[in-house]
Amino acid sequence: MELILALAIGILFGSGVWLVLRPRSFQVITGLLLLSYAVNLFIFITGRVHINKPPLTLPEQAATAMQYADPLPQGLVLTAIVIGFATTALYLVVLLGSRGLTGTDHVDGKEREHDE
Amino acid sequence: MKPFIAELLILPILLPLLTGALLALINERHHKAKFVINQVSTLLLLVLAIGLFWLTDGPVTGDDILVFLAANWAAPFGIVLVGDRLATLFMLLAALLANCALIFSYGRWARLGVHFHTLFQLLLMGINGSLLTGDLFNLFVFFEVMLAASYGLLLHGYNVNRIRAGMQYIVVNLIASLFFLLGIALVYAATGTLNFADLATKIPLLAETQRQMLHTAAAILAVAFLTKSAMWPLGFWLPITYSAASPPVTAMLVLLTKIGIYVILRLHYLLFGDAAGDSAGFGQSFLLLGGLFTLTFGAIGLLASQDSGRIASYSAVISSGILLALMGYGEAITLSAMLFYLISSTLAVAAFVLLTELIERIYTPADSVFALSMEFFAMEEDKKESAGVVIPAAMAFLGLTFAACALIMSGLPPLSGFIAKFSILHQLLQSRNDVASWLLVILLIFAGLTAIISLMRFGVRSFWTAQAAQSPRLKMSEASPILLLLLLCITMTIMAGPLYALLDRVADDLLQTHRYIEQVLHTAPISRND
Numbered sequence: 156m157e158l159i160l161a162l163a164i165g166i167l168f169g170s171g172v173w174l175v176l177r178p179r180s181f182q183v184i185t186g187l188l189l190l191s192y193a194v195n196l197f198i199f200i201t202g203r204v205h206i207n208k209p210p211l212t213l214p215e216q217a218a219t220a221m222q223y224a225d226p227l228p229q230g231l232v233l234t235a236i237v238i239g240f241a242t243t244a245l246y247l248v249v250l251l252g253s254r255g256l257t258g259t260d261h262v263d264g265k266e267r268e269h270d271e
Numbered sequence: 272m273k274p275f276i277a278e279l280l281i282l283p284i285l286l287p288l289l290t291g292a293l294l295a296l297i298n299e300r301h302h303k304a305k306f307v308i309n310q311v312s313t314l315l316l317l318v319l320a321i322g323l324f325w326l327t328d329g330p331v332t333g334d335d336i337l338v339f340l341a342a343n344w345a346a347p348f349g350i351v352l353v354g355d356r357l358a359t360l361f362m363l364l365a366a367l368l369a370n371c372a373l374i375f376s377y378g379r380w381a382r383l384g385v386h387f388h389t390l391f392q393l394l395l396m397g398i399n400g401s402l403l404t405g406d407l408f409n410l411f412v413f414f415e416v417m418l419a420a421s422y423g424l425l426l427h428g429y430n431v432n433r434i435r436a437g438m439q440y441i442v443v444n445l446i447a448s449l450f451f452l453l454g455i456a457l458v459y460a461a462t463g464t465l466n467f468a469d470l471a472t473k474i475p476l477l478a479e480t481q482r483q484m485l486h487t488a489a490a491i492l493a494v495a496f497l498t499k500s501a502m503w504p505l506g507f508w509l510p511i512t513y514s515a516a517s518p519p520v521t522a523m524l525v526l527l528t529k530i531g532i533y534v535i536l537r538l539h540y541l542l543f544g545d546a547a548g549d550s551a552g553f554g555q556s557f558l559l560l561g562g563l564f565t566l567t568f569g570a571i572g573l574l575a576s577q578d579s580g581r582i583a584s585y586s587a588v589i590s591s592g593i594l595l596a597l598m599g600y601g602e603a604i605t606l607s608a609m610l611f612y613l614i615s616s617t618l619a620v621a622a623f624v625l626l627t628e629l630i631e632r633i634y635t636p637a638d639s640v641f642a643l644s645m646e647f648f649a650m651e652e653d654k655k656e657s658a659g660v661v662i663p664a665a666m667a668f669l670g671l672t673f674a675a676c677a678l679i680m681s682g683l684p685p686l687s688g689f690i691a692k693f694s695i696l697h698q699l700l701q702s703r704n705d706v707a708s709w710l711l712v713i714l715l716i717f718a719g720l721t722a723i724i725s726l727m728r729f730g731v732r733s734f735w736t737a738q739a740a741q742s743p744r745l746k747m748s749e750a751s752p753i754l755l756l757l758l759l760c761i762t763m764t765i766m767a768g769p770l771y772a773l774l775d776r777v778a779d780d781l782l783q784t785h786r787y788i789e790q791v792l793h794t795a796p797i798s799r800n801d
Binding site: 175180183187190191194195197198228231235238241242243245246249250252253257 | 438
């Protein structure tokens with residue numbers, strides 16, 4: 156399980172980096188999304204991977220730390236998802252504005268002289 | 272603990288939030304009302320900042336570090352706001368600058384687009400939150416608030432330049448935020464806590480494998496903060512962004528780089544200070560090296576830059592470079608001189624940014640440019656209002672204020688820039704006599720020289736080669752903030768003695784980390800039975 160998660164994070168991060176470095180703004184925003192997924196997964200696994208352990212105490216059970224997953228990374232990842240979502244939406248608006256104002260989707264706002 | 276004193280710490284966050292929310296509801300037609308509300312709230316913030324600084328610096332409360340447990344949970348578990356001298360000093364600086372930028376924006380800039388006032392207040396909320404927060408994750412949240420508001424403000428008055436700069440600025444900052452999150456996750460994995468004070472107590476006790484993880488985390492976090500404070504090679508976004516944004520916004524952006532510096536100051540001394548065991552001084556040589564490179568980069572960039580936006584940008588880069596290098600130099604003795612330089616350079620660069628917009632009007636009648644964008648936003652110009660109160664002797668005013676700005680930015684006598692640089696040089700030569708100190712001295716003087724050359728060239732071009740020059744029309748609301756900022760610098764010059772004594776106390780606070788830690792961890796929640 157750990158191996159699969161680690162590989163998934165690695166692949167997401169790698170693809171994200173590659174896409175962010177591309178010249179089209181749509182590729183950049185897709186890259187940013189992939190990067191933020193990778194980071195969110197990463198935060199999530201810092202709480203260790205558990206099976207069948209709730210992050211909250213239940214009233215009928217005695218609370219021993221062994222029975223529960225660490226709630227903090229889960230709280231952090233929730234906040235991070237929300238903030239990441241909002242800022243990506245904001246970037247999307249800027250992207251559309253730039254497309255409308257400059258007439259191109261190149262990240263520099265203009266095409267290169269000799270595009271391949 | 273006296274009641275309702277630590278609770279004041281929540282106000283600098285709540286007040287801008289509520290004002291910002293209120294301003295979002297008011298239609299743009301009532302721009303005057305919006306401006307008044309914004310200004311009153313920002314003034315209140317200034318009063319609050321002065322009050323809090325007085326509380327942390329004075330013997331009033333008995334304990335000069337205010338701690339507010341936001342949800343009434345004891346420190347490592349709940350959200351905690353901490354106001355010490357350093358935080359409140361920065362808050363004061365932020366409030367002063369915000370007031371000046373806001374007054375300046377009254378004339379035209381605030382009306383150039385929608386929701387300027389709301390974004391302005393949210394920016395202040397983010398800044399105050401980042402300054403006061405006592406744990407890493409809330410720092411991230413407030414950073415995001417601050418950055419999101421700054422994206423909006425950068426795009427304010429929407430044109431091709433701004434959108435181009437905005438695309439880069441936003442992507443760079445989003446990626447920096449992702450690094451921030453990675454760092455936070457690793458810090459938590461290594462130590463099991465995110466509270467600054469708790470981290471500081473746990474770091475000396477870490478096992479070797481965990482320490483390596485923590486160092487990785489610190490390096491990743493540093494990428495995020497150093498991007499914000501524009502260290503070479505992470506600061507390439509800065510000149511483009513600064514020269515594209517509207518002047519009052521640029522003035523606030525000048526402050527934002529200093530917030531990056533503040534975070535590094537706080538975390539570096541608290542987590543990797545002398546008490547940190549094996550981690551003491553981690554990353555220090557890197558900061559020194561990065562600072563020196565930034566300084567060189569800024570100086571060369573300044574020599575090459577012709578237009579005012581670039582001059583201001585590279586001056587900000589130079590000031591970041593000097594601050595980072597001094598932090599990496601790591602002699603406690605230079606701390607107060609460094610803080611003095613930070614305040615002086617921030618005020619001067621902000622004044623310069625505001626001033627250049629007025630200077631450019633000598634040649635390009637800004638009225639026509641502005642009229643174009645007014646048309647773009649389908650706004651009707653109020654003839655009576657745009658005449659405003661025109662101040663006399665506009666050229667003399669511009670010339671004199673420019674000279675003052677240039678003196679401070681290049682560090683020539685007799686103004687505050689000189690005192691700052693002189694004391695830095697003095698402390699550098701006194702403290703150690705190695706390659707680092709000499710390199711820093713040489714680069715500091717070199718940066719001053721490039722500033723003189725670049726600013727003189729700019730001044731001669733704008734004021735002396737007057738071909739089609741005509742005396743521009745200045746309004747009181749545009750001249751007074753610049754005057755105010757420069758008066759502050761002059762006051763700093765005259766009151767340098769008491770100010771240094773005060774900054775010594777701030778620096779002492781920063782070095783005596785055990786006081787901060789004890790105060791945060793030992794503040795008990797209020798029990799309900801009282």
